[in-house]
């Protein structure tokens with residue numbers, strides 16, 4: 001078997017939440033198949049806790065890079081764009097010829113929202129001449145909120161099988177097959193949006209109430225008020 | 230119309246010149262933020278701006294300056310180079326923090342699950358400068374701008390220019406679009 005080395009980039013500033021549990025699962029699945037995988041947190045490079053220059057030695061032995069990231073305002077979070085810009089400026093030579101894939105997840109229960117983000121990842125791969133293996137999108141990542149997938153019952157099992165199927169393709173250098181995305185997509189019928197919105201509003205207002213914040217406070221037009229910085 | 234310009238270019242450029250020329254001719258007052266010169270901390274997704282400090286980031290940076298201009302304003306104009314079919318990091322540092330323009334609550338509009346706007350509906354004009362972009366990047370950029378507008382429930386327009394476009398053309402196009410965008 002051709003053993004591969006995978007570098008998984010966690011794009012969330014929160015180092016132990018949904019993007020991380022996705023990355024962790026992909027790492028374990030890769031290791032179970034006899035491959036080597038490690039996870040790094042983009043935020044540590046952004047915050048200069050780790051030196052960007054040190055990435056060169058980390059990247060060189062890798063065969064495959066995978067970005068696991070949340071969606072922020074319809075695309076990649078700021079630190080992730082910063083990181084990709086810097087990679088394309090400083091380490092394009094090192095990245096050239098390697099393979100790249102992305103797994104994105106968002107708050108709203110609609111994986112279609114991740115399309116522009118995944119396209120940006122594809123354009124990044126092209127810009128640095130990496131081979132794009134494809135992307136996966138999961139809608140509803142906020143509800144997972146860092147819970148290990150093994151503890152999520154049926155939902156977790158489906159996500160794990162989607163990652164298993166995608167990984168089979170990834171380590172063989174094949175494009176991720178659409179069936180993996182099929183396993184990840186659990187579309188909520190639009191007719192349920194209104195009851196869902198009502199339920200989420202009830203939950204948020206209750207959370208606020210328990211912290212002593214009224215509905216009026218929650219909806220404050222803060223920047224139209226006179227306040228001291 | 231009260232106008233807030235978020236300029237994500239690192240250096241002075243044709244779009245900035247054309248825009249300033251045009252706004253002067255139109256006698257328009259505007260807020261101009263050169264983002265490179267501003268200290269904007271990355272959103273850490275701490276959630277404090279939802280309940281603990283409604284509508285306000287708890288980390289101290291230059292966002293309040295921008296927010297004080299945007300909250301009562303009617304049009305946000307974003308200028309950015311097209312990066313990987315999307316925005317540059319310089320623009321994204323502000324955009325991530327503009328989630329405080331919406332409430333941490335939910336509503337359904339035209340079959341979309343959305344957050345209600347905190348300061349009412351506004352308009353968004355996104356202007357991108359293409360460089361050596363790949364086929365399809367422009368469409369992705371337009372789609373992203375449209376998604377942002379939907380997310381915030383704003384009306385929107387997108388313009389894309391190339392570095393070889395003449396100043397007059399840029400001015401005319403922006404002029405035309407400024408007449409069209411009206412807060413929803």
Ligand SMILES: Cc1cc2nc3c(=O)[nH]c(=O)nc-3n(C[C@H](O)[C@H](O)[C@H](O)COP(=O)(O)O)c2cc1C
Pocket residue numbers: 012013014017018019020069070071072073074075105106107108109113140141142143145146272273274325326328380
């Ligand atoms: C600044 C910010 C912007 C966000 N924008 C969106 C969005 O446009 N659409 C969406 O569905 N979720 C959005 N989310 C929700 C996150 O994508 C979601 O909570 C995700 O699961 C967080 O991933 P993490 O747990 O790995 O940090 C946003 C979250 C933050 C903090």
